[in-house]
Amino acid sequence: MTLYDENNIKIISEDLRYLKLLGTKYPTISSASSEIINLQAILNLPKGTEHFISDIHGEYESFTHMLKNASGVIKRKLDDIFGTSLMERDKSSLATLIYYPEEKIELLKQKESNLEEWYKVTLYRLIQVCKSVSSKYTRSKVRKALPKDFAYIIEELLNEQADRINKQEYYTGIINTIIEIGCANSFIIALSKVIQRLVVDRLHVIGDIYDRGPGAEIVMDALMDHHSIDFQWGNHDILWMGAASGSRACVANVLRISLRYANLSTLEDGYGINLLPLATFAMETYNNDPCKCFTPRTLDKDISDSDKYLYSQMHKAITVIQFKLEGQKIKRRSEFEMDYMLLLDKMDLEEGTVEVNEKKYKLRDTNFPTIDPSDPYKLTEEEEEVINKLTRSFVNSEKFQTHIRFMYSKGNLYLVYNSNLLYHGCIPLNEDGSFRKLVIEGKEYSGKSMLDIFEHYAREAYFYKNDTNIKNYAMDMMWYLWCGPYSPLFGKERITTFERYFIEDKESHKENKNYYYKYRDSEELCNRIFEEFGLDPDISHIINGHIPVKTIKGESPVKGNGKLLVIDGGFCRAYQPETGIAGYTLIYNSYGLLLSSHEPFESTRKAIEEEHDILSSTVILEHSAKRKRVADTDIGKELQNQIKDLEKLLIAYKKGLIEEKEV
Known part of the structure; x- marks a missing residue:
């Protein structure tokens, strides 16, 4: 036709x-x-390079470095461009300059005896790198990435052609003038940032920016500055999103986890959350209580004994409030089928026991001055006042709300992008491997439709203002996404927070994973998931986070005959003893898929001063002789x-x- x-x-x-x-x-x-x-x-x-990162958990230093070095892409580019013409130490120095141009220039200015010559050599090398990383884009797209002050000059230098002898003096003159007028530092910084921007076309974050690590707000600031990004929300993200919506149960959980890991900097310094009401209440209520079950996991933090004890008191206070709020929610929403979490009314404080699954266990703590045995899930007036003040602080934090709105605007529960299916947790399954069905407000959902309806509630919880009942139900669904038995983000049959705090016997701590984790190494399951989401099984991949890959025990991140890739390898320091590494990242460029495993990152200071890059091992998962095009x-x-x-x-x-x- x-x-x-x-x-x-x-x-x-x-x-x-x-x-x-x-x-x-x-x-x-x-x-x-x-x-x-x-x-x-x-x-x-050629197709632009995609960068996949998962489960950052507030580890801002290692994340920021990974963002700057694009999981080793920049270092590989330097190897491709300069080969053996540059010594390894010169390539390492150039790479560090590209990652941290401001800081590195200051150090090198003190060391270099002939600064003018260093400027010339460095500018020519950076222009070569910039030419290489910009070659797969149109001039228009490159132009948009250039800083306004130097856009014209950089564009001229990028389009220099070696065989145009007549213009050689013109280009040399530009470089010399940049140095002579004192703009070399600013120009090097500008070129380095252009390289960082162009080396990756799109960043995918497969969930869990928040909790455990010390700088989630710093991570969010960096992501807001990124030119092209999307999120697939994780269970820890959804908890903070619920807190931003005004869910008191989510607020309590956020505070409990922050206190458990002695990580209050994000709350207090990052978001200005006022914790004084909680601290005052905790000191008064648990004044003579050793709070041994609530000693924070300080990891390598240097915290005084007095602060540690205060954190323990606050930790216990908010945990009791959390259990009460969750109990009220479970009783209010019988359709959640989470009665197994109702344990405050199963305690016998005189006997010092609690009954879980028709079995009695000895309690590690029996001092609960705010629990009324006749109505154990009722908050005291003081507890009501504390949690209400804390919730208002979350809802009214301008920076926190800005970050959460950005997460909503760039995020989803899942994403289909370039034949890849991205999600944080799981697709809930039955024991026989079929998609698990869940009835919500009289309608049945499973597979893709389940994720779609949960995303609907996640948005309604935050944005809906007209009907309090509708908003409250949606906020309860946010909490369910955090810990519910059919939640695609939680991925377990039950959560055992109470048991882990108060029962010594680890038998009661067990949280059985959803059957998805039994079947996800099956190619047949992957193909059924692709069909459910309208993808071609022959060319598609599932990219998954959430459960750290225990590399130290021989577990592989590649599952389902290469169709499912798990990229949570332990960014969070708390997980690294179990995983043996410090995270996986994935690169998808025009030639195929590359999976990188990373060693722990020491510090930004060492990266700058000693040029210590993150040590990474890269495996080529798929390689195509014919480059993928934008088409x-x-x-x-x-x-x-x-x-x-x-x-x-x-x-x-x-x-x-x-x-x-x-x-």
Whole structure:
């Protein structure tokens, strides 16, 4: 069928309203033709590099470094560009300069005897690197990435051609002038940041930015500065999102976890959450209580004994409040089927025992001055006042709310992108491997529809304002996503927080994983999940986080015959003794998939001063002899649709159905 046959003319006539609107942007035949040529050219460019990171858990130093070095992509680029023409120490020095240009320049200025020569050599090398990383993009896209002050000069240098002898002096003159007028430092910083930006086209964060580590707000600031990003929310993220929505149970959980890991800097310094009401209440209520079950896990933090004891008191106070709020929620929402968490009324404080699953266990702590045995889930007036003040502090924190709104605007429970399915936790399964069904408000959901309805509630919890009942139900669903037995983010049959605090016997601590984790090494399951989400099993992958891969015990992150990739390898220091490494990251470039495992990151200071990069081992999972082009991506499909629309517009102009406009 040709562009000019009768069927096409009929289709174009029916689309005239839309084509007239499109014509306001492309008012002439020449402008529409130019855009078609431009889009066709873009389709033939190499696919941009995607970078996948998961389970950051507030470890801002290692995350920031990983973001700057693009999981080793920059170092590999330097090897490709300079090969053996540069010594390894020179490549390491250049890489560190690109990662931390401001700090590294200050150090090198003190060491270099001939600073002018160092500036010349460094500028030429950075221009070579910048040319390489920008080569897969259009000039227009590169131009948008350039800093305004140096955009023209950088563009001139990037388009320098070695065989153009007549212009050699022109380019040399630019470099010399940059140095002479004292702009070399600023220019090196600008080039380094352009390289960082262009080396990765899109960043995917597969959940869990929050909890455990010390700087989630610093991670969020860095992500907000990133040029192209998406989130797949994790269970820890959803907890903080619930707190931002005003869920008191989520607020209590956030505070409990922060106190458990002696990590209050994000709350107090990062978000300005006022913890004084909790501290005052805890000191008064648990004044003579040793709170031994609540000693924080300080890891390598240097905390005084008095602060540690205060944290323990606060920890116990908020934990008791949490159990009461959760008990109220479980009783209110019988459809959640979570009665197994109702344990405050199963305690016999005189006997010092608690009954769990019809078995009695000895309690490690029996001092509960705020629990009324006749109504154990009722908050005291003081507890009500404390949790209400804390919740208002979360809801009214401007920076916290800015970060959470950004997470909503760039995030989802799952994402289908370039034939990959990205999600944090799991697709809940039954024992036989079939998709688990859940009835919510009288309707049945499973597989994709379950994730869709949970995302609906997650958005409703935060944004819905008109009906308190609707908002409250949605906020309860946020808490369910944190710890519910069918939650695709939690991925376990039950949560045993109470048991871990108060029962010594570890038999009661067991949290059985959803059957997804039994079957996820099956290619057949992966194919069924692809079919559920409308993906081609022959070319698709599932990219998954949440459960750390225990590499130290021989577990592989590659499952389902290469169709499912788990990239939670232990960014969080608390997990590293179990995993043996410090995280996995994934790179998807025009040649295929590369999986990197990383050793623990020492510190930013050592990275700058001693040029200690993160030691990484990279495995090529898939390699294609033919490079993937933009035409092979989701963006390519959009561009092809735009081309079709522009072709229709051309016909409409040429057939006189729409008049060209004077420009």
